[in-house]
Amino acid sequence: MLFTRGQTLLIALALLIPESLHRWHKTLEPYPAVILPAGAGRIQIHRHRVRANRPVVLARREGSWQEVNAVKLMYPVGDYFTLIAKRNFGFPRSKDPSPEELADAAITRNWMQTRLAGQGFETKQIRVVNEELTIELPTGKVVSTRPTKKKTYDLD
């Protein structure tokens, strides 16, 4: 036999425990673990239309709010933009943040300002808007765009 009873048990535990923790609660997933992306989400088609949500970053240029290239803004962590934006870019949530938290937030603001300026935007504020897209099938035409959530961050 390739593996003894005890070794087989160890292998089973090494595979099952991380998978179980991941299924129980996503935030409990250990890393590294032998887990492949399941991505079991579904989308509903209603009257030949589907809906999708996308976060959009806006900043002011020549007085008006315009879309910022989020991948360039966050490079090279563009893939994680949605998650970072959901966490309010990690800015302190409490009303009475500690000096360390304030210092960290200042670094983040400065980092964003440099990158906004690099794309030719004003650097006072940044806005994250969650847009709900309605897409027609099978043409793929975006028939409507509706902002569902909007948050503005002062960077100065």
Add this chain to the structure above:
Amino acid sequence: MTWIDRGLSWFWGRVANTTTIPVEGLAILRIALGLYFLLMSAPYTHWVGLSPPTFFDPPRLSVMNLFSGFPSTGLMRASDTLSLVLSACVLLGIRARAATLLFLVVGVLQSNATMCYGKISHDGMQWALLGCMAFSGWGRDLALVPDKPSKLDQPARALALLGVCLAFAMAAAGLTKAGRWLDLDLKSGGFLAWFVRGYFVDNRHELLAPYVLSIPPIGLKLMDYTAVAFETGCAVALLVGPRTWRVWLMAACAFHLVNTLTLNIPFLQNVLVYLAFVDFSAVQSRLAKWWSKPIARGAFAAIGAAMVIAHLVLRRVGVGRWFFFVFDENDDTPFVLRVSLVVWASAFAIVWFDLRRRQRERRQQHAAVAPQPEPQPADHPLITP
């Protein structure tokens, strides 16, 4: 022997029958893995140290919780350099067992650092491959400083364990999908959900992506069923036998090829996991003749060293990246996807050739043991002189 032991004996016997290949060919896999890490997935993590501190959000069960923030750029650059050198050691077969294990440890720590932005990328199979192959004996042949024969090297166990890890991970992903995707409702879709997010949110518009919406609803539903059957079928194929397993590996390459074409998701890290089960011993024996010449070994060493030096120099001047030295997925998506297509198509062809070779050998074995026809007498009326 208890029923548990009988069951385990049957299970591991089936797995070993499916996954065992000659150890000599694993040297080719080692070289392919070294090239993969130097050309298509080069250790490149120094940017982590440039991230603003408020982005730091490590997974709860990660070694990164021991840190209060992102590691410094200097530390990450040093780890990149160490990983590049270790990749070259794996490629060239310089104490490959130790190099593989050290590369695994450094690589996992680096990956931990890159996953502190609120999301875990599931690259566990890549680390499982390294962990298993470190004990496969892949550093004995075509190696500049070969590993000495050791009891630690057990290729049959290494490949069986890798097969079980792959089957488990695939089955877990497939069963999760099965619970939500297997229905007769043409007004919902799993594949469609992946596509809509990729196309309309993440701007993945390359290759055949613009044509996906022309697929009729029944076609999209069939893609959901196919994905579930493919993923859950891995464990079944592992237990059925070598031929079914290799057919499944071909299906896996085709699956990733289709994903690259339609969803623009290459997931290249799985390619060597599949190729680990291909018997490369014929290629190895051909290269062994070439390997006996000192000039060939010298050229091989020079190529490995040149690749590491090229990475370091290009990074020093600010243009180095992780894909073919100067490219990456953010800036050069079309190039990365086209190369990925070639890699998956090549992997499909390699597994197909391996399957055909096995079938040919099997037929020859059958022919060798089959009873020979009786020699006909010379004056037989059917035999013309």
